[in-house]
Amino acid sequence: MTGPSGTTQVAFVGLGNMGTPMAGHLIAAGFTVRGYDVSEEARGRLAEAGGTAVDSLAAAVVGADVVILMLPDSTVVEQVMGDEALLAALRDDVVVVDMSSSEPLRTRALAETLAKRSVVLVDAPVSGGVARARTGTLTIMAGGDTADVDRVAPVLAPLGEVTHVGDIGAGHALKALNNLMSATHLLSTLAAVETGARFGIDPEVMLSVVNHSSGQSASSLNKLPKFVLTETYDSGFALRLMLKDMRIAVGLAQALGCPDPLGEDAVGLWAEAAAALPQQADHTEIARWVKARNLSTIEPGAER
Numbered sequence: 001m002t003g004p005s006g007t008t009q010v011a012f013v014g015l016g017n018m019g020t021p022m023a024g025h026l027i028a029a030g031f032t033v034r035g036y037d038v039s040e041e042a043r044g045r046l047a048e049a050g051g052t053a054v055d056s057l058a059a060a061v062v063g064a065d066v067v068i069l070m071l072p073d074s075t076v077v078e079q080v081m082g083d084e085a086l087l088a089a090l091r092d093d094v095v096v097v098d099m100s101s102s103e104p105l106r107t108r109a110l111a112e113t114l115a116k117r118s119v120v121l122v123d124a125p126v127s128g129g130v131a132r133a134r135t136g137t138l139t140i141m142a143g144g145d146t147a148d149v150d151r152v153a154p155v156l157a158p159l160g161e162v163t164h165v166g167d168i169g170a171g172h173a174l175k176a177l178n179n180l181m182s183a184t185h186l187l188s189t190l191a192a193v194e195t196g197a198r199f200g201i202d203p204e205v206m207l208s209v210v211n212h213s214s215g216q217s218a219s220s221l222n223k224l225p226k227f228v229l230t231e232t233y234d235s236g237f238a239l240r241l242m243l244k245d246m247r248i249a250v251g252l253a254q255a256l257g258c259p260d261p262l263g264e265d266a267v268g269l270w271a272e273a274a275a276a277l278p279q280q281a282d283h284t285e286i287a288r289w290v291k292a293r294n295l296s297t298i299e300p301g302a303e304r
């Protein structure tokens with residue numbers, strides 16, 4: 001596979017909060033990028049960034065060396081990869097890279113289905129959020145055969161640091177487990193800060209001490225100071241997507257015979273928050289639910 005100075009062509013499907021800045025980095029690195037999203041507005045963003053926006057999946061993937069998917073979940077990934085026009089347009093030596101946070105067991109099954117059509121699948125989900133998608137410093141967890149991961153590594157390099165974590169699906173498993181840990185400590189940190197505040201401890205003082213103590217985490221170091229205490233709640237990662245990832249992780253634990261009761265309780269609490277908050281709520285808005293959970297509803301006027 002040729003590098004940025006050659007003629008490597010990348011198809012990018014899913015140009016949302018993450019996909020748009022990621023596609024922008026590929027364009028800046030010199031790759032030819034053709035992109036598709038069901039949203040016309042999203043396609044417009046790719047065109048503005050210097051890519052070629054097209055209006056069908058088949059038109060995006062025709063001639064592509066690598067197809068990158070950055071879609072909401074496994075259901076959408078399966079729909080896209082089941083599109084006959086797309087399959088017919090794929091080159092024989094193409095590698096499809098699913099960078100969405102998908103379900104590892106469904107990824108394994110999809111890889112088997114695609115192999116029957118001679119299509120190679122690699123999973124390469126990411127951590128770091130919109131902020132690190134913008135700076136091209138994502139943590140990328142790749143699953144698949146070593147030769148396949150090596151083939152796509154030059155295309156992924158402008159997006160962040162790639163670690164080959166195991167066979168197909170291993171990236172998706174690790175990503176879901178990471179987000180279950182992240183969501184659990186976010187909720188735990190918010191509850192602790194709420195208790196501290198009710199006792200009279202300033203949340204900023206509390207966080208500055210915790211961040212030099214053993215309770216620190218990405219939640220205390222990053223999410224509370226940037227998105228919660230500022231009340232901006234604009235991390236760019238939807239609460240419904242976080243809940244999806246948590247469910248994948250606890251489902252995987254159950255499937256593998258090592259159920260995670262703390263994780264299951266965390267899923268229950270996040271599901272309650274999802275039911276109480278607006279459909280499009282950012283995941284950091286769980287802070288509003290933590291504050292309001294003694295009330296019957298989130299306070300009027302807080303809807304967006």
Ligand code: NAD
Nearest residue numbers: 014015016017018037038039072100101129130236237241
């Ligand atoms: P998003 O909802 O902003 O973007 C998803 C895009 O996919 C949308 O633009 C949507 O129009 C498009 N889409 C949906 N169905 C489609 C289809 N059939 N064909 C083409 N396009 C379609 O989501 P996001 O925040 O960019 O997240 C994408 C993936 O990355 C998710 O799996 C998410 O869990 C994961 N992720 C997100 C973050 C984050 O901070 N936002 C961080 C790490 C991982």
